[in-house]
Amino acid sequence: MQISTDVVIVGTGLAGLSLAKYLSEINPTISILLLSKTSLDECNTYYAQGGIAVVHDFIRDSYDQHIADTLSAGKGLCDEEVVKHVITSAPARLQELLTWGVELDKNHSGALDLGLEGGHSQHRIVHHKDETGLELETKLIQVVQKLSNVSIQTSFFTTDLIVENEKCVGIIGFNGEQESICINSKTTILATGGSGQVFSTTSNPSVATGDGIAMALRANVAIENMHYVQFHPTAVYEPENNQAFLITEAIRGFGAHILNRKGERFLQKVHPDAELATRDIVSKAICDEMNIEQSENAWLDLRRLNPKELRAKFPKITKYCKEKNWDFTTDLIPIRPAAHYQCGGISVDNIGTTSLQHLYAIGECSHTGLHGSNRLASNSLLEAVVYAHNLAEHLGKILDKIAIPNPKYVEVKYKDINYDAVLLFRNELKRQMNYEAIYGSFAAMINAHWSVLALQNKFENRFKEYRTHPYLCETYNLIRTALLILNENKMKRSIDSFLAERTLPAPFIN
Incomplete structure (x- = not known):
């Protein structure tokens, strides 16, 4: 058709x-x-x-501050002209969303309520x-x-x-x-x-x-x-769930703390912004702490927060706690970083x-x-x-x-598959792809790279016609994307290692 x-x-x-x-x-x-x-x-x-980051309070905030925060979070690798364009376009785009019927939270004075999240120097997150x-x-x-x-x-x-x-x-x-x-x-x-x-x-x-x-x-x-690949530091740790329930960092902007197994805060030792440092810093700090403690997770502490305000501002999170029989006024929530954004x-x-x-x-x-x-x-x-x-x-x-094209159409015949056989490839891929594969040791990254490369070769040999079934094609997409991530990571890490180890000649002095 x-x-x-x-x-x-x-x-x-x-x-x-x-x-x-x-x-x-x-x-x-x-x-x-x-x-x-x-x-x-x-x-x-x-x-x-x-929510959506938008400069709205031009008394305390400014485009320059939002631009600076974005560039800092991006580790000097952002396109500055793109950053300027997106941030200065934000108020107009926000107004269009409101015109389309999107409802956002207001404060007691009737203005948009502005939240604070990690890496932001000002409250500027509009949200529902x-x-x-x-x-x-x-x-x-x-x-x-x-x-x-x-x-x-x-x-x-x-x-x-x-x-x-x-x-x-x-x-x-x-x-x-x-x-x-x-x-x-x-x-x-x-x-x-x-x-x-x-x-x-x-x-x-x-x-x-x-x-x-x-x-x-x-x-x-x-x-x-x-x-x-950005990992979000505060995903609920439930190893039985592939899609981890996310706890927005706005809750840390509201005052929540991250604790280790001993019940101690440790982020303040890593960065002056502590829990409100950027996601890469917080995620790495949590993973490092888990490695030191040989633990599977860290803990999010909401006990010091006002329960009534917490329920009003974060109904999705408080509802999830209730479903899990967690009393956030007395219990800690298990968390660990999870892959979040490409x-x-x-x-x-x-x-x-x-x-x-x-x-x-x-x-x-x-x-x-x-x-x-x-x-x-x-x-x-x-x-x-x-x-x-x-x-x-x-x-x-x-x-x-542009004229509507009329390409040559070759129909692809749908074929039934053995889902369990394909699922084995997905499970092995997930076993290899974790935080350590991207941000761990060079050896961990190399091991993941070769393992996924072998997995791709095995998949291509067994399933030569990936286009004949959506699940088959989707699995191939997962493997190809993973290998692309690992290939680029291997190249970047290799170049960085070479530059770090390279001995520069002494400067010429006349």
């Missing part, structure tokens, strides 16, 4: 939904097809707790309690479903990009009825989110399997800095253009240069909506000049 559309958007998180809305506002005659891998709301946006992502996703789905020029397909698995004459002319995949579908489009947008499911423990939902990255890799699209991705310019003509990428699957090697908290939702706006303005100007 073949379908034609002006724009196909793969992914229905904040990036994909807001792009559809912006495009419809610019030109309501543009035909847009939105594709969701499972249900419409199953994405990283839905689970985002913290601890369910900001849920609020954004729910309201934008309602908005987009009312747009007459937008069609939505759920339970659609995209297997590959279609490339002809060095141009992306659409995608191919399976619909919910296991039918092979070719979608011809003037432009294709990947808004496929991150790749947290590559790792043994992650805050990401089951759909975050690096599909956009793997599709781009197979189409020879430029990808960069995939080894910059700071690298498909290389794009300031409107989301990739290295392949007519292919664009926005949201977590893209690499814009905003985050550097470590994302500043609550900058990602901001990035998604800013780039959706930028891309919509660009596409609004060029779509009329």
